[in-house]
Amino acid sequence: MSRQYHVAIVGATGAVGVEMLDVLERRKFPVSKLTLLASPRSAGRTLKFRGEDVPVQALGPDSFAGVEIALFSAGGGISKEYAPLAVKAGAVVIDNSSAFRMDDDVPLVVPEINGADVKNHGGIIANPNCTTAITLMGLYPLHKKFRVKRVFATSYQAVSGAGAQALEELRAQVSAIEAGAKPEVKVFAHQIAFNVIPQVDVFVDNGYTKEEMKMQGEGRRIMHLPMLRASVTCVRVPVYRAHSIAVSAEFERPVNVAEARQAIEAFPGVRVVDVPAEKKYPMPLHVAGKDDCEVGRLRLDCAMDNGLAFWVCGDQLLKGAALNAVQIAELV
Numbered sequence: 001m002s003r004q005y006h007v008a009i010v011g012a013t014g015a016v017g018v019e020m021l022d023v024l025e026r027r028k029f030p031v032s033k034l035t036l037l038a039s040p041r042s043a044g045r046t047l048k049f050r051g052e053d054v055p056v057q058a059l060g061p062d063s064f065a066g067v068e069i070a071l072f073s074a075g076g077g078i079s080k081e082y083a084p085l086a087v088k089a090g091a092v093v094i095d096n097s098s099a100f101r102m103d104d105d106v107p108l109v110v111p112e113i114n115g116a117d118v119k120n121h122g123g124i125i126a127n128p129n130c131t132t133a134i135t136l137m138g139l140y141p142l143h144k145k146f147r148v149k150r151v152f153a154t155s156y157q158a159v160s161g162a163g164a165q166a167l168e169e170l171r172a173q174v175s176a177i178e179a180g181a182k183p184e185v186k187v188f189a190h191q192i193a194f195n196v197i198p199q200v201d202v203f204v205d206n207g208y209t210k211e212e213m214k215m216q217g218e219g220r221r222i223m224h225l226p227m228l229r230a231s232v233t234c235v236r237v238p239v240y241r242a243h244s245i246a247v248s249a250e251f252e253r254p255v256n257v258a259e260a261r262q263a264i265e266a267f268p269g270v271r272v273v274d275v276p277a278e279k280k281y282p283m284p285l286h287v288a289g290k291d292d293c294e295v296g297r298l299r300l301d302c303a304m305d306n307g308l309a310f311w312v313c314g315d316q317l318l319k320g321a322a323l324n325a326v327q328i329a330e331l332v
C-alpha cells in the first residue's frame with residue numbers, strides 16, 4: 001500500500017477549509033488520519049470526510065502531534081502564531097494566508113508555474129493570493145511565449161473571497177432589501193448587495209490596496225520575474241463565488257492572438273472559452289465549483305505595442321486556495 005499521511009486543516013470550518021476537505025477527498029489524497037482544527041466556537045461540530053463524521057477540535061499549541069501535512073487557512077495571525085509550532089512538531093505547513101508569502105525562505109507556489117520551488121522549503125510553503133493565482137493561470141502561458149513586461153488589471157472579486165461571513169452578508173442583504181428592510185453592513189465597508197466596492201483589503205501609502213500590490217509582489221516571486229510591474233484595481237462585486245480579472249499585458253516580443261490562444265490551450269489547469277460571435281466567454285457562474293480557470297475575450301490590445309487584452313475567471317476557493325494547496329501537498 002502506498003504511503004498515507006496524517007493531515008491537519010487549520011480553519012476547517014471556514015469558506016476555504018470546507019473546500020480543502022472536499023478537494024482532499026475528490027483527488028483521493030492519501031490521508032491516514034484527518035485532524036480538523038478551528039476556533040473554540042466550532043469545537044464539537046463535525047464535518048464529513050469520505051462519508052464519516054470527523055470532529056472539529058479547538059486549535060491549541062498541542063494540536064500538531066503526529067501531523068505530517070498541515071493546511072493552514074485561518075488568517076495571517078493564526079498562521080504566524082501556530083505554523084512554527086506545526087513545523088516544530090514535524091509537519092510541512094502549506095499556508096493560505098499572506099503571513100509568509102513574501103519571505104525569501106518560503107516558496108510561494110502555483111504548481112503549474114513554479115512547482116519545482118517546493119523543494120526549497122524549510123517547513124513552510126505559501127499559497128498565493130487568489131486574484132494573483134487566477135490571473136497568472138492566464139498570464140504565465142503568454143509570458144512563456146512572449147515575455148511579459150507589465151500588466152494593467154482590474155478584478156471583479158466574489159464575496160466568498162472574504163470568508164464565510166461575507167458570503168452570508170450578501171445573502172442577508174439581498175433578502176433584507178427584497179423584504180423592504182434596511183440591509184445590515186458588517187463585514188464590508190459598504191453595502192455589497194446591488195453595489196460594487198473599489199476596495200479589497202486595506203490601503204497602503206502609494207494609494208493602492210494591499211490586495212492590489214500582491215499581483216506585482218507575488219507575481220514577481222512566482223514567475224521569477226523581479227522586474228515585473230503591475231498596476232491593479234481590485235473591486236468587490238456581488239457575486240457569491242469565483243473571481244474575474246480583466247487584464248492588459250505588454251510583452252517584449254511581438255504578439256498574435258492565434259499563438260496566444262495555443263499557448264493557453266496547451267497549459268494545464270486553464271481553458272480557452274472564447275467565441276464572441278456565440279456570446280461565449282468565461283463567467284463566474286460557469287467556473288464556480290470547477291478546478292480549471294478559463295480565459296476569453298483574447299484580443300490585441302489597441303492601446304499598446306505588443307499588448308494582449310484578456311478576461312480570466314477562476315474559482316478562488318479552489319485554484320485560488322484549496323485546490324492549489326492540495327496540489328502543493330501532492331508535490332510535497
Ligand SMILES: NC(=O)c1ccc[n+]([C@@H]2O[C@H](COP(=O)([O-])OP(=O)(O)OC[C@H]3O[C@@H](n4cnc5c(N)ncnc54)[C@H](OP(=O)(O)O)[C@@H]3O)[C@@H](O)[C@H]2O)c1
Nearest residue numbers: 011013014015016038039042073074075097161163164321
Ligand atoms: N476565501 C477565499 O477565497 C480565500 C482565498 C485565498 C486565501 N484565503 C485565506 O484563507 C484564510 C481563511 O479564509 P476563509 O475565507 O476561509 O475565512 P473564513 O470563512 O472566515 O474562515 C476562517 C476559519 O478560521 C477559523 N478561525 C478563526 N479564528 C480562529 C482562532 N482563533 N483559532 C482557530 N481557528 C480560527 C474559523 O473557525 P470558526 O468557524 O470556529 O470561527 C474558520 O474555520 C485567510 O487567511 C484568507 O486570507 C481565502
